[in-house]
Amino acid sequence: MRIAFFVNSIEGEASYFTTTSLAIAAMARGHDICYVTPDGFVLRPDDSLSVRAIIPGVGKPKNADAFIATLNEKTSTKTIDVVDVDVLFLRNDPSLDADERPWAAHVGAMFGRLAVERGVIAVNDPDALAKAQNKLYFQDFPEVIRPTTLISKSLDEIRAFIDSQKRGVVLKPLQGSGGRHVFKIKSSKESNLNQIFEAVSGEGYLIAQGYLPDAVEGDIRLFLMNGRPLEKDGSYAAFRRVPAKGEVRSNISAAGTAAAVKVTPEILEVAEIVRPKLVADGMFLVGLDIIGSKILEINVFTPGGLQNIERLYGVDFSSVVIEALEKKVSTRANYGSRLSNAVLATL
Incomplete structure (x- = not known):
């Protein structure tokens, strides 16, 4: 099986990324892997689609650091017809390209569709990812699991919403990731509001969410695979992201720390x-960020933290993910195009 991981850039990849764990797990299971970046697709006059695949230059790496070193220093680039790719794993973060490379932000979904038309399994499904380019996607889920939320660019609307929330609000951009430009506002009368x-609205629309008191302990990142909690040997792929002292953000990229967590029936519900x-x-493959009985965000592009979870519990969840892809490739071989990509992606 050949898996192509679509990412923002090679130099932006890191040893602690979930994509790295997945790539290493795939290699350990005997599969060929390559990386594709936004400038790596070629659609020719004969309607054939190719990828300029970046291929690590050595065999199975000793560890994640060695793999990333190889990815940055000892790679080769090979043009591959997309029909020779079994799985296109879309693992880019559109928000990282939105400002400086807006042309690149939606490339994965666009060319992912073309790859699907040519028989490639693309996960997550590119049509759905095109609809989930920002946090508005979250508003399509049942209200019972969403915090009280306002989406607006009007400061007057936001002030009024803050006044309606006794515990304050969390303000963040509609498009963004990694905890960038996330603020807790206690009162509409705050002098620096x-x-x-101005800082947040420069990125477009804003989301104001009613503050959840349990957030002081951080949130819980729970991985779902094929729509269900990712699980192996009785352990769930979940951990608590604990914010640094004085921080409202619990993102690991914002100095949050990882802690073990018990997955309760409430979380499973x-x-x-x-x-x-x-x-x-x-x-x-999806990451839910949960506080109490509410979900703050649903990360469908680049859910991270799988390495943290594997270290906490000593469970190889990455191999479970790759095994699931193996089953999808086998199912595609048996059924061909009779099953849509969206169905096959979560089967």
Whole structure:
């Protein structure tokens, strides 16, 4: 099986990324892997689609650091017809390209569709990813699992919403990731509200969410695969992201730390509520950020933290993900195009 990982850039990859764990797990299971970046697709006059695949130059790496060193220093580039790719794993973060390379932000979904038309399995399903380019996608899920939310560019609307929330609000851009430009606002009378508004609204629309008191302990990142909690040997792929002292953000990229967590029936119920839509949309691998009985975000592009979870519990969840892809490739071989990509992605 050949898996092509679509990422923002090679130099932006890191040893602690979930993509790295998945790539190493695939190699350990005997599969060929390559990376593709936004400038790596070629659609020719004969309607054939190729990828300029970046291929690590050595065999199975000793560890993640060695793999990333190889990826940056000892790679070769090979043009491959996309029909020779079994799985296109779309693992880019559109928000990272939105400002400086807007042309690149939606390339994965666009060319992912073309790859699917040529028989490639693309996960997560590119049609659904095209609809999930920002946090508005979250508003399509049941209200019972969403915090009270306002989306607007009007400071007057946001002030009024803050006044309606006794515990304050969390303000963040509609498009963004990694905890960038996330602020907790206690009162509409805060002296720096105008400055915060200017900083965040420069990126477009804003989301104001009613603050959840349990957030002081951080949130819980739970991985779902094929619409259900990712699990192996009785352990769930979940951990608590604990914010640094004085921080409202619990993102690992914002100095948050990882801690073990017990997955409760309440958490599983939250996951079950979102399952039907994730399955219908062909969302193969997803990260839920949960506080209490509410979900703050659903990460469908680059859910991270799998390495943290594997270290905490000593469980190889990455291999479980690759094994699931193997089954999809086998199913595609048996059924051909009779199953849509969206169905196959979560089967």
